[in-house]
Amino acid sequence: MKITVLSIIIAVVALIELIRTVRRIRRDELGLRSAAIWTLLWTGLLYFAVFPAHLEALAEIAQMRRTLLFASAVGIVVLFTLVFNLSSRLEKAQRQIARLTQELAIQSYDAERRIDGLQRKLEEHTPDKQSSGEQSSTGPASGKKNNDRG
Amino acid sequence: MAPSPDNLLIVITAYNEEDNLPHVLGPCAEHEYPVLVVDDGSLDETRSVARSYGARVVSHPMNLGQGHALLTGFRVAVREGAGTIVEMDADGQHDPSEIPAFLECMERTGADIVVGSRIMGSNHPDAPFFRRTFLPHVTSAINMLSGYRMSDAMCGFRVFRGSSLARVEPALDAILEPQYVAAEMFLRFAAKGMSVAEVPVHLKDRSSGKSSKGFVRYGYGVARATIRALADLKIKRNP
Numbered sequence: 001m002k003i004t005v006l007s008i009i010i011a012v013v014a015l016i017e018l019i020r021t022v023r024r025i026r027r028d029e030l031g032l033r034s035a036a037i038w039t040l041l042w043t044g045l046l047y048f049a050v051f052p053a054h055l056e057a058l059a060e061i062a063q064m065r066r067t068l069l070f071a072s073a074v075g076i077v078v079l080f081t082l083v084f085n086l087s088s089r090l091e092k093a094q095r096q097i098a099r100l101t102q103e104l105a106i107q108s109y110d111a112e113r114r115i116d117g118l119q120r121k122l123e124e125h126t127p128d129k130q131s132s133g134e135q136s137s138t139g140p141a142s143g144k145k146n147n148d149r150g
Numbered sequence: 151m152a153p154s155p156d157n158l159l160i161v162i163t164a165y166n167e168e169d170n171l172p173h174v175l176g177p178c179a180e181h182e183y184p185v186l187v188v189d190d191g192s193l194d195e196t197r198s199v200a201r202s203y204g205a206r207v208v209s210h211p212m213n214l215g216q217g218h219a220l221l222t223g224f225r226v227a228v229r230e231g232a233g234t235i236v237e238m239d240a241d242g243q244h245d246p247s248e249i250p251a252f253l254e255c256m257e258r259t260g261a262d263i264v265v266g267s268r269i270m271g272s273n274h275p276d277a278p279f280f281r282r283t284f285l286p287h288v289t290s291a292i293n294m295l296s297g298y299r300m301s302d303a304m305c306g307f308r309v310f311r312g313s314s315l316a317r318v319e320p321a322l323d324a325i326l327e328p329q330y331v332a333a334e335m336f337l338r339f340a341a342k343g344m345s346v347a348e349v350p351v352h353l354k355d356r357s358s359g360k361s362s363k364g365f366v367r368y369g370y371g372v373a374r375a376t377i378r379a380l381a382d383l384k385i386k387r388n389p
Binding site: 098113 | 188206207208209210211212214218221222225226229323326328
């Protein structure tokens with residue numbers, strides 16, 4: 001199998017992406033696992049674009065006559081694996097974000113309740129304001145008295 | 151004699167419900183029920199409207215979905231030691247005057263959860279086509295998988311025994327579904343041995359606006375939740 005225009009394009013793209021990956025590794029933007037996966041992937045792509053005969057040999061081992069078909073099949077399997085891993089990690093991250101958001105909401109709620117309690121205590125100790133009849137309620141007051149449990 | 155509403159807390163999840171909230175918070179205030187509104191990252195005045203009615207408000211900084219909002223409400227209620235936790239929708243369809251019937255049923259049957267059944271309610275024949283047609287089938291599927299015998303598994307008007315919820319709190323943490331939580335909740339609660347009873351409820355029309363739960367989204371969401379829960383659980387039959 002000789003070097004074609006397609007293999008040159010693949011080699012150039014793989015090389016560019018490999019350089020980008022290395023840069024991201026240097027900037028600490030990639031974790032160890034992602035760095036290993038992407039370096040291996042782009043290096044492999046570059047290698048087989050430059051040495052297509054080796055891909056042919058692999059296709060023969062896999063008992064596939066057409067090298068391009070073999071490369072496509074391997075590519076699809078790799079892509080599916082990557083997408084699966086990505087969606088699993090995304091789902092895990094979503095769950096963690098939801099849990100964090102809930103905790104944050106509950107902590108804010110606790111803090112507000114404490115502040116409300118302190119304000120009430122403060123109002124109790126300032127008889128002047130109470131006697132002057134100041135009211136801060138903005139809406140229907142009928143429910144106010146019912147919601148001050150603990 | 152109506153059961154005492156002592157130590158009761160109504161949990162209402164709300165997302166952009168500033169127009170509907172007064173229709174549910176007003177009657178709750180009339181009945182002197184304490185209310186906790188879980189504002190699920192609303193962009194409107196939901197929070198301030200709820201506070202103006204004297205409700206306590208816990209706010210998600212971002213929209214997580216009704217399921218997650220409900221779990222936040224449950225967590226707060228359990229932490230505050232609520233003896234009875236009432237779940238109600240924010241759209242004004244549920245009538246707080248029906249809460250004593252739930253409490254009476256809980257006291258009589260000793261059930262951990264009392265579920266409102268729209269199918270047992272007198273105005274079910276006037277319900278929308280989707281509810282009349284598909285609700286019994288969805289409920290049958292959940293019954294089959296959980297071992298419960300409910301006539302309406304998807305009604306958002308339910309009462310939980312606080313001590314029972316506290317006992318199964320880890321099951322709440324395990325819930326994956328962000329939006330259509332009922333199916334998963336029942337499957338997980340059945341696995342924990344929680345018992346269910348039912349009372350008829352009469353649904354009012356939505357006060358204003360449209361529900362964001364479309365037919366396809368709803369069906370897909372319930373199916374997804376069920377499959378996810380089953381995949382995550384080894385379900386025990388509830389006797």
